[in-house]
Amino acid sequence: MTGWGQALPIFLQGVDVLNCARAGASTKSFMERGRLGWILDRLRPGDLHVISFGPNDMKPGAGLHTEPFEDYQGNLRRYVIETRLRGAHPVLVTSHERSVFDKFGNFRRPLKLYPAAKRELAAQMSVPLIDLNEWSVAWWRQLGPQDCRQVFLYLAPGEHPNYPEGVGDNSHLRPYGAVEVARYVVGEMRSRGLLPGGYFRNLENQFDADHAVEFLADDESELLTKERVGRAIAGATK
Structure with a gap:
């Protein structure tokens, strides 16, 4: 299981990438647990x-x-306002779709209105928006249900020691999927001028994704997880 935030450093140089994503978090729980x-x-x-x-x-x-x-x-409005109050620049990214096809091979869009709500907010608040959702829909449809398994966490029994019985996951990416999603996100950063040109690298290069993506040691990951559950922000920003 690989998040696309893990793969961002492959395509960036001269900047520190601090990946604070947390599996299973929503906009609500991320705030309430103090991560924001x-x-x-x-x-x-x-x-x-x-x-x-x-x-x-x-x-x-x-x-x-x-x-x-x-x-x-x-x-999300609160995330944006609090970010701007600190002189930093918010960038909203719509979530990639899950890989969900019906029995006839037609692609479904289970995220429904959430990407649309983020697009609307980005327009209202003049926040740069990277529409990963629409890009992913086009790619998933092109791949079809079988080839999407190269992108998502599908493993046969015995293929990987983390999943000895195998796994079929329509939501989480494997390294190849994470690298290609990160490539798209960083490519959009470059085309929008969100960072100067010298900060980008490798966008046209191909990789063995299983070796290109780095994973933290378990003890380091656990320590960072505990550190990042900090104080919750009281009140609300209107």
């Missing part, structure tokens, strides 16, 4: 704050769920 506060405490003027949520906001239950054009947008 941890980031805001460390933002400096001129930093880019890349923000992408959606798949977990649609999950039912009080701990994660938000409504697309209500508290989801409200939470």
Whole structure:
């Protein structure tokens, strides 16, 4: 299982990439557990704050769920405002779609209105938007249900020691998928001029993704996870 944030350093140089993404987090839980506060405490003027949520906001239950054009947008608005108050620059990224096809091979869009809600907010607040959702839909459709398994976490029994019984995951990427999604996101940063040209590299190069993506040691990952559950931000920003 590989997040595309892990792969961003492959395509960037001369900048520090701090990947604070957390599997299973929504805009709501990320704030309530203090993770946004941890980031805001460390933002400096001129930093880019890349923000992408959606798949977990649609999950039912009080701990994660938000409504697309209500508290989801409200939470994202707060991320944007708090970022700008620190002189940093928010960048909104719509979430890539899950790989969901019906029995006839027709592609479905399970994220529904969440990408649209983010697009609307980006337009309202003049925030740069990278529309990973639309790009992913086009690619997933081109690949079809079988070839999408090269992008997502599909492994046969015995193929990888982390999943001895195999796995079929329509939501999370494998290294190849993460690298290609990161390539698209960074390519959009370059074309929008979000960073000077000298900060980009390798966008036209191909990689053995299984060796190009770095993973933290388990103890280091656990330590960073504990550190980043900081203070929650009280109140609300309107």
